Amino acid sequence: AQDVKLGLAVSTLNNPFFVDLKDGAESMAEEMGVEILTVDAQDDAASQLSSVEDLLIKQIDVLIVNPVDGNAVVSAITAANDAGVPVITVDRGAEGGDVVSHIASDNVAGGEMAGDFIAEQLGEEGKVVELQGIPGTSAARDRGEGFNKAMDKYSGMEVIARQPAGFDRAEGMTVMENILQGNPEIDAVFAHNDNMALGAMEAIAAAGRSDEIMIVGFDAIDDARDAVAEGKMAATVAQKPDLMGEMAVETAIKVANGEEVDEYTPVPLELITE
Amino acid sequence: MANQKVLEMKNITKTFPGVKALDRVNFSLEKGEVHALLGENGAGKSTLMKVLNGIHERDEGEIFVKGEPVKFQNTKEAQNAGLAIIHQELELIPYLNVAENIFLGREERNGVFINYKKLYQKTEEVLDLLGVDIDPKAKIKDLNIGSQQMVEIAKAVSQNADILVMDEPTSSLTNQEIEILFELIERLKEQEIAIVYISHRLEEVFEICDRVTVLRDGQFVGEVKTSETDEDELIKMMVGRTIEDRFPKMKFNPGEEILRIENLSVPEEIENASFSLKKGEILGIAGLMGSGRTELAKAIFGVFKEKTGQIFYRGDQLKINSPADAIDNGIYYLSEDRKEEGLILGLSVADNISISVLKTILNANTFIDAAAEKDLAEKYIKDLNIKTPSEKQLVKNLSGGNQQKVVISKLLSTKPEVVIFDEPTRGIDVGAKREIYNLMQDLIDEGVAVILISSELPEVLNLSNRILVMHEKEIMGELDAAEADQEAIMKLATGRRSQ
Amino acid sequence: MNNLSSIKDKSFLEILNRFKTGIGLLALVIVLSFMSPYFLTVPNLLNVVRQVSIIAIISFGMTMVILTGGIDLSVGSMLAFAGAISAGMIVNTGLNVYLAILIGLAAGTALGLFNGLAVAKAKLPAFIVTLAMMTVARGFTLIYTNGRPISGFDETFRFFGAGYIGAIPVPVIIMFLLLIVIYILLKKTPLGRYIYAIGGNEKATKLSGINTDKIKIAVYALNGFLAAVSGIILTSRLNSAQPMAGEGYELDAIAAVVLGGTSLSGGSGTVIGTIVGALIIAVLNNGLNLLNVSSFYQLVAKGGVILLAVFLDRKSQQQ
Amino acid sequence: MNNLSSIKDKSFLEILNRFKTGIGLLALVIVLSFMSPYFLTVPNLLNVVRQVSIIAIISFGMTMVILTGGIDLSVGSMLAFAGAISAGMIVNTGLNVYLAILIGLAAGTALGLFNGLAVAKAKLPAFIVTLAMMTVARGFTLIYTNGRPISGFDETFRFFGAGYIGAIPVPVIIMFLLLIVIYILLKKTPLGRYIYAIGGNEKATKLSGINTDKIKIAVYALNGFLAAVSGIILTSRLNSAQPMAGEGYELDAIAAVVLGGTSLSGGSGTVIGTIVGALIIAVLNNGLNLLNVSSFYQLVAKGGVILLAVFLDRKSQQQ
């Protein structure tokens, strides 16, 4: 693996999930002795295209991209294809272009997993609050879709409030506080990410309703794992971002060396419940 | 008390980009004297005083205050050395009240707090000293320009300075207020305070000043005792030639009626104003400050949204809902407040002159014809003798009087048929005043109708053929200028109606 | 003309106007009371004032900055930085809580001081200076935290964000104390007057012998300090220092200030108006949550109501 | 006093100053050329100008708005809205591409027009009006797209964002054409002059017989139009209309304008300065990526360099 230069375009590093992904990739690259150049799009599809263009100027051998958006990333992938640079996608897929390998776990499936878990715990009957991510982002869309798919399966499950809280812990807390005011009866909260779940957890604790309301998050960041371990949260869906990063780099090195790789490598989801 | 020099300025030189504003100027001031500083617009009077106060840094020269060489870096240092200045362009804070403005930076304190009780009390004292009736709690933005000027004066006087610079303090004052100011100056003199007095009104100079220093084009021309000179000599020193009479003998040629106002009212501003105006005449409007002259003019000009009554123009009723309507119909109003309402200070002389007529100097109906614009600006720079390095100079860098000429140029460029001049000669030098009077003559010769609002009664009396007098938002009566005198006007202006 | 009756009319009108500043808020409160039975309840109202405290404290500082004719886009980042520093001192370094808070406050003040120096001394535009500080301070925070939240505080620290004194949440008390202090500062002290004066006419203020640079520096530093207070309360309240905390708060704070009637060009406005503005935003968010308006429509409703509120306010003030 | 030599000095200085507006950019380019072998290459420079075009086009409109003394925070949302409408017309409705683009442009212009009316006629503060529009237009976009991207265009549409004429990318050509048009508009037409005049002294401009309301409305509408142009280029370039496109672009655009020397209080500035400002930001982003500065440090570097660039510029202009 001499002189291989990889490019990694991350959707955002303002979220520990993707920081883990990046850290996994970078430590694997270090272990394997290859150079890796990381750029951050700060969740802006246009900015991702620009930074991929910048990477291509530096003549990388393989592009690993964690798309901000599956459709918009196609332009970036095409640009890489045109420059003869093979592309690997991580975490989110692309809707077009030549992608040699896709490494991800399924957000929709994760949402569904969380929904099923809640239904199961409540005996298929209860009132649930959904804290949504930033409207229009793929994570909010997919996790919400999976969760609501699960809810629709059970006639006894009712989503009594769906409110956006910006993937942000402070906003998760504020929004939950307001929902608590308006809903004397709540059995569970599903949040599109752990940050919002943890914010909601603080709000629920402050309202003294921790015993009545179970909380399920998504991402399995450290704080959430701790909360689950302490019994403050019921569960969080783990996507193993560091593993994804590691696998992406392994695959990229194989591609660079001309070896065969799998078109799709699923990273198993895991529901962390204690 | 004579011959004690409190201030000496030697060989002061100051250059701005493109302008040598001061060229080796000397100036000295004695204890207890009122020393006039005269010169045409742009001669460098204000600049010399700004150099003295540390607002501008001098390029060369020396300044001695009470014998000590000084170089003030800012106004604070100048203040501490006993200097105070009344700025020509009012420098007040619009949203603070009168008391806060007067004592800005010198507040009475009560521990860490402002002692408002004492602040208002001291403000009352200063205002009483000036004999003006201004509410210490009124915000500056709600005061008219004359009252603002009084506040500026009060601010300087309240500093108890040994050297007081007054840069055109009377330009926005009424006769009555000027009298009060002069009494105050007399008292200050008795307290051995030295005063530099800048004004374009020569009669004032003879009334209160002991000595006169004249500047021309940034250079020292001479220093004379007031008692040993006369107006003609001073004018000659200032402009380098003699000027005949202060006022030209106006020749009126009233033609048909062009404008008639019937029962014009604006809530809280104007009550039931009616008058008519003929082509080729000058209708003077006199009145005390706050009598509503400006508001009447603005009402005609379409500034106020709510108004009742009719305006007939060239025989037909005309709806004027905005200044644009007025200007499109050939009616132009020159504001008394050039800084707030006249000029766009950050744009050039040419940009300001052409703004109202840009649409008439287009190439291909779309682009401003740069050459035509330059010609237009240069024509007025020449006609009105505007002192500026070029038409591209920013207006904010012109002297006050030259700024006024720029506003007048803007008005003239529209070739109006009715012109309302509101204090047109404010801050303008003798020579330029004469030019403006001549210009009014030219206007009426061409059949333009002129309305002249002025707080200088001689101006109204000498230049108009008819005079309206206002009091408390109402027109009190009309006088024939040929028969009227100051007394008759004052009678009406103070509310005693003519029969 | 300056006769007494007109003066009296004047101040009567002014009082009426001052009362009217809250008309948008009042209208909002009335409408929401009818629309949701949960809205006009003591717990919910306490909830709202607790929520408003974070933004309100920042917007007090923002009011002063805007009064001088400036702007500060870096408040959100300074907030996050101060919160992270305090949290790091407690969790990683094991420092005494009060000392850690002091260090956090000092950190925020230092960043604000830098803003002030760059604006007043280097004469750079406040927008650019604070935009740069916004990214730099965010970068510092991410570097310091390595992009991960810092969590796990004891009760002493949690008191400031999550505690109560009597029935009143501590952040609300802090907010009120700061409101009073800044109200007095602006109304009763020379510094306050100079802040208005600089925004009204900086040149004239300078000509009055006032060291305008010093005042601007003080205002920006104070703003950094207040952002730090907010950051520490937020960290305590969330029980976690978030590296991305406070993102976008600058817009909320400026909106509160402008909704409250302060002119963006400086020189006029009050901190009372600002708290009304902040309440409008907070009540609106609370109401939309209570009414369970769906996320996309929430955006439309939020914008529309803000526009309506400011429209009502301005109309009523034009008498 | 009025002697010729002094006039010549003046205009020489002026020319020098005009040249100096780009000194921050120049310094940046020189430094980056030394630091990265990839920087000063034709493909990379083309790359940078293509990247800058989206922000640049918005910031041209923003320049005009700011020159009048206003502000527009809604550009990013208007951009997304126009892009989504055009894309929806093509993909969902199957409309002719050019017609779809026209409808998108009209949509952006309509939103801008609303901003203008609210600012000029209802006399509401531009900050609040456009902040409200920012959330409302974002809400509209999300509702229209149901929160999902719209993708799948033919070559005709892709030409505007991804095509080339000769070796030059189409967005770059559009940007340059707009630059020239707006430069001429501001410098050579009455409308342009009035825009400066309003920012300099609105009252005096009105009293000079100019319908200032009409001009402000035109400027905001034009700004909406330019945001729409940007939105359509971006949609075409990304081959997808993103509901969250353009978020935060308002700050980039305002930064470009202010970096380019336009005063936020209006009345002075140029669109040439703005393009220099936009280039500083784009070159900086590009350079930091080429130098592989890690993401958190990039924030610090970005803020620091922007501060330095504006510092150099202002210093050199104070001669």
Ligand SMILES: Nc1ncnc2c1ncn2[C@@H]1O[C@H](COP(=O)(O)OP(=O)(O)OP(=O)(O)O)[C@@H](O)[C@H]1O
């Ligand atoms: N800041 C400046 N920048 C450039 N030129 C200036 C500046 N200030 C004054 N000048 C120029 O210096 C000259 C002297 O101006 P000054 O204001 O001292 O005149 P003045 O004698 O006070 O005139 P006036 O009677 O009209 O007030 C004028 O030509 C003016 O244009």
Ligand SMILES: Nc1ncnc2c1ncn2[C@@H]1O[C@H](COP(=O)(O)OP(=O)(O)OP(=O)(O)O)[C@@H](O)[C@H]1O
């Ligand atoms: N912006 C304002 N807000 C409130 N009151 C104002 C305002 N401007 C002027 N006034 C008041 O309106 C009245 C009339 O104004 P003004 O002094 O301009 O009239 P005038 O007859 O033209 O007097 P003059 O021209 O001699 O100053 C005054 O009492 C003044 O204080």
Ligand SMILES: [Mg+2]
């Ligand atoms: Mg002068």
Ligand SMILES: [Mg+2]
């Ligand atoms: Mg008047």
